[in-house]
Amino acid sequence: MNNFEFYNSVRICFGKGEIAKLSTLVPRDARIMLTYGGGSIKKNGVYDQVISALSGFNIIGFGGIEANPHYETLMKAVALVKANKIDFLLAVGGGSVLDGTKFIAAAALWEGADPWDIMTRRNHATVKKAIPIGTVLTLPATGSEMNGTGVITKWETKDKLAFASEHTLPRFSILDPEVVFSLPQIQISNGIVDAFIHVMEQYLTYPANAPVQDRFAESILITLIEEGPKVLADRSDYNAAANFMWAATMALNGLIGAGVPQDWATHMIGHELTAFHGIDHGQTLCIVLPGIMRVKRENKQEKMLQYGERVWKITEGTVDERIEAIIEKTVHFFESVGIKTKLSDYGVGSEIIPKVVNRFINRGIKAIGERGDLTTDDIARILELQLK
């Protein structure tokens, strides 16, 4: 096992009715900005529950944070935060709202010239403080409710980048599984595969003699495989919704990645597909991962076979046959929960390949992956394999 530091101070309030606890979680004298997205929270009752719980509190709203939250949108919120001396941010939404709110929290107290430096880490820029955040999660998927990471897109340049800081760890996150009941199918499908691939990025690398982390990762994968389809089949199955939600949170809170190698190539390549073509984040991951499993099968062989045996019970055949069966099982799972895995399924052709490759070249990135040997040539091969 590698040395590691683990710190996660997010208070999780999990279960039905927990939104009512907001009044004890948010400081009574705070000047609060409630951040949200396209307004679904006003239709599904969550907004009313939040406002009811915070009756008498000092709140202004900032709606319209879009999927893949835009720097340009968030900077409008930053101006409003400063003008209104906001000292608490309450994010009510899915991963995009939460990620965007983390950026607002950091950018509002940013002392450098350009808050975009938070994302590019230009001159080793790091977040040193942030406005306190609380969250009410409305969509299990990204794990943003229990980490300090935000992924932000600069619309002007189509740059989709990530930052992470302990200062943007939410003070609390309320996870009421009943929010799942009114979600559209595609959001649940995306959530299932997003959480699944968060685990894979931290698990499908090379062995590091870390059996607790490995088995925790497999626990989350198996739970998503078992519970995901139940959520899709019956939106009102509370236990399935709860188990899906908790699995998604556990998938990216630092726990399974502690002391082990991590990959994140699937996300890095996937982000470019979203930036260029607006393909949903979860969908991009399902396009890229099978390609990486094929191209990097030797790098990942030992963990691939362990994954096949423990998650899919694949133990028969030669190594190549088993790996083929493992990739097929994985692809079939993505497709079975409603996510297509080929670029052609999204109307994208081979013209995307040089565009994506050039983005890495232009950023000076020669290779990615857990061994730092997934080159831009590999990226081209991965996308080539996933064309149709």
Added chain:
Amino acid sequence: MNNFEFYNSVRICFGKGEIAKLSTLVPRDARIMLTYGGGSIKKNGVYDQVISALSGFNIIGFGGIEANPHYETLMKAVALVKANKIDFLLAVGGGSVLDGTKFIAAAALWEGADPWDIMTRRNHATVKKAIPIGTVLTLPATGSEMNGTGVITKWETKDKLAFASEHTLPRFSILDPEVVFSLPQIQISNGIVDAFIHVMEQYLTYPANAPVQDRFAESILITLIEEGPKVLADRSDYNAAANFMWAATMALNGLIGAGVPQDWATHMIGHELTAFHGIDHGQTLCIVLPGIMRVKRENKQEKMLQYGERVWKITEGTVDERIEAIIEKTVHFFESVGIKTKLSDYGVGSEIIPKVVNRFINRGIKAIGERGDLTTDDIARILELQLK
């Protein structure tokens, strides 16, 4: 899944050489009391590493915190804390030193008349503040390094009780697996079974439709079964030590117990065996648990069979045969890592039974366990079964 709140803000610094980080973790201007036990840290080099890392810091020492730390000893430390205006406690030791230090931290700022009320919760006493604590763990076992719980014994009355508070969560805990290299066999054996039974108290109850928690629990059990014997066989096996250490921490940090029923009857009965006969904590748990598995086999049947199948691969035979095999496997594991499971192994006879039963009766406790139906008659039957 039941509703739950999860909050664990302990910063974990895990790995070889991490003790050197103390200088960045402890506030530079703090008045520090370094608490420790019988002096083993002065023999195994940990004390020197700590003092070297904190060169120039303002430190006084308080040694001699015994196993099952005594209220009477700890109150001497409280007096010293007050006299020296100590504002940071650095606990260097195993679970007893850490637990004792948590009590010192709370008792030093206790505003009620009698700090023992913290343990008895007389008049609903609760800890409202505590001196900040950091820890350097020297013995994987109790999980105290990543929770706010302390178990303290009042020697005068032989009362062994537990308290828990968010205020006594360590600010940080340093887990360097190399501390295992110099541990005596009995401490490792006790640590393995202590961690194992911490998991069982939160797992071997009744199903609550919580597959993430269940599988995490099984992950820890399997890791202890696989890695524990490796540690005993080769004290210098770093990876085995690291995996044992991390498994023990994960066993009692709130994660696997979130949203599920918990038992803790094994601990409650075991504490009395320690209080009356000084039997090691881990040993008492291995005496009591098999008795509870027999007497409460119907209560625990579903989870028992799940445990048997997933942890021990026991799938054949009638329910009764499988449960018998499962109990045998569990007992054999305890014995195989060096812990005996019968009262006679510790020179204790049937005279203990009314003494233990009366302790529960005198405290007004009619029944314990996850369903609140393990009666004092059951306690007598459990101890009777474990006589020899």
